Amino acid sequence: MPKLPKDRPPQTRPSLLIRLRNADDADAWDQFVELYAPLLYGFFRSRGLQDADAADVTQDVFHGVSFGVERFHYDPQRGTFRSWLYAIARNKLNDFLAARQRQTEARGDSTALELLHELPAADIDAERWEREYNERVFAWAAECVQRQVDENTWQAFWRAAVLGESGQAVADALQMSVGAVYVAKSRVIKRLKLKVEEIEGETT
Helix, strand or coil, rough: CCCCCCCCCCCCCCCCHHCCCCCCCCHHHHHHHHHHHHHHHHHCCCCCCCCCHHHHHHHHHHHHHHHHCCCCCCCCEEEEEEHHHHHHHHHHHHHHHHHHHHHHCCCCHHHHHHHHHHHCCHHHHHHHHHHHHHHHHHHHHHHHHHHHCHHHHHHHHHHHHHHHCHHHHHHHCCCHHHHHHHHHHHHHHHHHHHHHHHHHHHCC
């Protein structure tokens, strides 16, 4: 997978988080949900929740964000947006499991309690969240860029940069010149970097 830069360019448009403070900004919320719903759903599924429960708790997180976003202000000394979102997700998960435990205690069902005990420590879980967050941002950027370029360009990038095939092998498979393969690869990577910088710039 190509490495993406950590440096961000100066913001040139309103922060997504600022826009989320307006509950009527449907476009901002659509973008936020498109980006983070798969991350949150996967987070809850990988920690033992069933499909419907993971979807419900994902919605709980979005409600939590809608209530808390006005109070969130980016401060590197206090933490990033991704750590704030993780804290909400972890708290909602704990709340769900605690409530489920109370509901099932009378029946002698210990499933929720077992899931609570199986949750990794918060700091270890945070490291896993960081990886999952980065993977989701890259996947979202890739989805966006793939829609913007032609199929041959995308395949040249994917096979050369992600799958690690040689330029000659990709060129032969796609009936392109080796030079065209490297141009396509470079072009897509540049677009991916810009897309990642865009979303990271909007969540600060």
